[in-house]
Amino acid sequence: MVGFGVVGQSFAKLLLSRSADLYSEHGIKPRIVACVDNKGSAVAPAGLDLQRLLEAKKTKSTVGAYDKGKKEFDPVQVIENVEAEVVLECSPTDLSTGEPGTTHIISAMRNGKHVISVNKGPLALAFPSLIELANYNGVMLRFSGTVGGGTPILEFAKRCLKGDRIASFRGILNGTTNYILSKMEEGMDYESALADSKQKGYAEANPSLDIDGFDAAAKLVIMANWVMGMKVTMKDVKRTGISGVRSANVKKAAEGGNAIKLIATCDSKRLDVAPTEVAKKDPICVNGTLNAVTFSSEHSGQQTIIGRGAGGMETASAILRDLIEIRDTIFER
Amino acid sequence: MVGFGVVGQSFAKLLLSRSADLYSEHGIKPRIVACVDNKGSAVAPAGLDLQRLLEAKKTKSTVGAYDKGKKEFDPVQVIENVEAEVVLECSPTDLSTGEPGTTHIISAMRNGKHVISVNKGPLALAFPSLIELANYNGVMLRFSGTVGGGTPILEFAKRCLKGDRIASFRGILNGTTNYILSKMEEGMDYESALADSKQKGYAEANPSLDIDGFDAAAKLVIMANWVMGMKVTMKDVKRTGISGVRSANVKKAAEGGNAIKLIATCDSKRLDVAPTEVAKKDPICVNGTLNAVTFSSEHSGQQTIIGRGAGGMETASAILRDLIEIRDTIFER
Numbered sequence: 001m002v003g004f005g006v007v008g009q010s011f012a013k014l015l016l017s018r019s020a021d022l023y024s025e026h027g028i029k030p031r032i033v034a035c036v037d038n039k040g041s042a043v044a045p046a047g048l049d050l051q052r053l054l055e056a057k058k059t060k061s062t063v064g065a066y067d068k069g070k071k072e073f074d075p076v077q078v079i080e081n082v083e084a085e086v087v088l089e090c091s092p093t094d095l096s097t098g099e100p101g102t103t104h105i106i107s108a109m110r111n112g113k114h115v116i117s118v119n120k121g122p123l124a125l126a127f128p129s130l131i132e133l134a135n136y137n138g139v140m141l142r143f144s145g146t147v148g149g150g151t152p153i154l155e156f157a158k159r160c161l162k163g164d165r166i167a168s169f170r171g172i173l174n175g176t177t178n179y180i181l182s183k184m185e186e187g188m189d190y191e192s193a194l195a196d197s198k199q200k201g202y203a204e205a206n207p208s209l210d211i212d213g214f215d216a217a218a219k220l221v222i223m224a225n226w227v228m229g230m231k232v233t234m235k236d237v238k239r240t241g242i243s244g245v246r247s248a249n250v251k252k253a254a255e256g257g258n259a260i261k262l263i264a265t266c267d268s269k270r271l272d273v274a275p276t277e278v279a280k281k282d283p284i285c286v287n288g289t290l291n292a293v294t295f296s297s298e299h300s301g302q303q304t305i306i307g308r309g310a311g312g313m314e315t316a317s318a319i320l321r322d323l324i325e326i327r328d329t330i331f332e333r
Numbered sequence: 334m335v336g337f338g339v340v341g342q343s344f345a346k347l348l349l350s351r352s353a354d355l356y357s358e359h360g361i362k363p364r365i366v367a368c369v370d371n372k373g374s375a376v377a378p379a380g381l382d383l384q385r386l387l388e389a390k391k392t393k394s395t396v397g398a399y400d401k402g403k404k405e406f407d408p409v410q411v412i413e414n415v416e417a418e419v420v421l422e423c424s425p426t427d428l429s430t431g432e433p434g435t436t437h438i439i440s441a442m443r444n445g446k447h448v449i450s451v452n453k454g455p456l457a458l459a460f461p462s463l464i465e466l467a468n469y470n471g472v473m474l475r476f477s478g479t480v481g482g483g484t485p486i487l488e489f490a491k492r493c494l495k496g497d498r499i500a501s502f503r504g505i506l507n508g509t510t511n512y513i514l515s516k517m518e519e520g521m522d523y524e525s526a527l528a529d530s531k532q533k534g535y536a537e538a539n540p541s542l543d544i545d546g547f548d549a550a551a552k553l554v555i556m557a558n559w560v561m562g563m564k565v566t567m568k569d570v571k572r573t574g575i576s577g578v579r580s581a582n583v584k585k586a587a588e589g590g591n592a593i594k595l596i597a598t599c600d601s602k603r604l605d606v607a608p609t610e611v612a613k614k615d616p617i618c619v620n621g622t623l624n625a626v627t628f629s630s631e632h633s634g635q636q637t638i639i640g641r642g643a644g645g646m647e648t649a650s651a652i653l654r655d656l657i658e659i660r661d662t663i664f665e666r
């Protein structure tokens with residue numbers, strides 16, 4: 001496990017609380033044999049004691065405090081030298097460089113290790129080449145947690161609509177901007193709504209990632225590649241953020257029974273993120289921090305999936321789904 | 334294929350229009366080797382000409398007109414004597430007796446044939462014993478089209494939330510009653526809304542199946558068994574229809590920001606269908622003929638899936654999903 005922030009810690013807690021039924025229901029007993037954060041590492045081939053690992057992080061702010069052994073290993077050293085079947089890439093998302101996640105993922109795959117990434121950066125910037133590298137090395141690359149948090153948007157499109165053809169999709173892929181726009185609909189102006197979302201902990205100190213549409217665009221890229229088979233990256237997305245949305249626009253939309261939402265759209269002609277008027281009766285028109293995506297399929301019509309798009313435990317549950325899928329696929333081979 | 338009404342005919346059309354890509358994408362080339370309706374049968378071990386089959390049904394109202402051969406075979410004779418891998422049970426739903434579907438399904442499974450049923454009756458009345466019989470005979474019983482039409486509600490719960498535990502769910506499972514309640518919200522009284530839904534072709538001449546909640550209860554039973562592992566049938570559902578809902582109730586709910594919906598609920602304590610006040614902001618609160626279900630999972634939170642709950646082509650696409658899944662499972666063995 002590379003990176004041990006909110007999601008990584010939630011995953012450790014999830015394994016602790018679920019170990020009995022993971023074994024009885026799915027026949028798996030996952031061991032975390034190494035964990036690296038930005039200050040140190042903990043390695044134990046027989047499996048780390050997750051309770052102690054969480055304790056070390058909590059009290060000393062690094063997993064390096066787990067034991068008195070060597071802790072100077074950097075992530076790439078650990079990825080290359082520790083025997084493991086899967087590398088969990090949980091380091092922070094950087095949508096400009098994709099690093100350090102991209103280096104971690106490439107190292108892991110070159111070493112014949114499967115990868116589960118909850119880091120959007122590498123996928124948004126280099127999805128087509130990462131998938132190619134995975135195929136070349138005969139490993140699986142999974143990333144359920146990058147879109148929709150715990151809401152299985154990617155699986156829904158890929159598995160549940162099997163046998164049908166998705167012609168297009170559109171959705172609200174960023175909870176923070178949706179919260180801000182929902183507050184503006186309730187009467188707040190943009191500045192107050194943004195301040196409120198910071199206070200609630202939804203928007204970062206530097207909120208550009210959310211409000212300028214980068215986060216939504218990254219998820220759109222991942223979906224366009226995985227669901228539609230496109231070979232696109234961030235630079236192919238036409239992107240407009242919400243900072244230009246005024247209270248007057250929101251009011252005018254409301255008069256027509258509509259709301260302004262930051263909508264990501266993908267069809268044969270468009271790949272864009274932009275504030276868009278949506279009918280309030282449209283199932284996609286959800287409020288607060290919810291995410292929603294509507295898929296238009298050729299034969300089974302339109303289907304919408306709605307859920308929270310973030311959250312540590314929710315995203316950890318997506319990692320677990322990926323892990324079970326990797327295990328099931330290995331087993332079938 | 335037993336039964337050749339709207340869904341059966343849509344499935345034949347779907348096969349005609351998709352034959353090339355079904356082979357290229359999924360490696361399957363389904364042949365319909367026999368088709369029986371209430372007036373006759375058509376049998377062709379090399380595969381029926383589906384265009385001609387549709388033509389026979391259209392011009393002579395029975396598939397018995399397909400050719401001049403014998404056509405006196407009844408469904409059970411065809412199921413038992415024609416060599417086939419899968420039996421599609423598409424005869425009309427009867428929620429009192431479950432017949433003739435139950436007899437067809439049992440005959441098919443006893444003969445070692447997999448079954449895809451879009452008929453809710455047999456499943457609503459005898460789900461636990463039918464699944465047991467399928468296991469005993471080593472065949473698969475699939476029924477995606479019974480809940481949600483083309484909206485993959487069952488697959489979503491079963492596949493996408495793998496590794497998590499669904500603690501409860503609730504939803505709008507009947508489009509006709511939702512249409513009526515939506516119209517009442519717009520100001521119509523109950524009688525006019527019901528008349529309108531009949532005129533639009535949503536409600537049957539005898540609308541009891543919908544308005545008394547039988548259809549929603551049948552779907553609830555199927556979901557409770559398949560998703561939650563309960564062993565229940567229709568008689569375990571506490572059921573209240575919408576005929577007691579008055580315009581005054583709808584108005585009063587609207588004043589509190591709510592709407593009255595026919596909600597099916599399943600949790601550890603409840604298995605019921607009843608008119609219920611739902612917040613308009615709740616994603617489940619959809620209008621018109623839409624269906625919506627919210628699943629509450631232990632770790633990944635609440636997720637809602639929304640789509641049309643009926644339609645010939647939509648339901649046919651669900652049959653195709655089942656067929657591909659059966660084929661994939663056979664292939665893996």
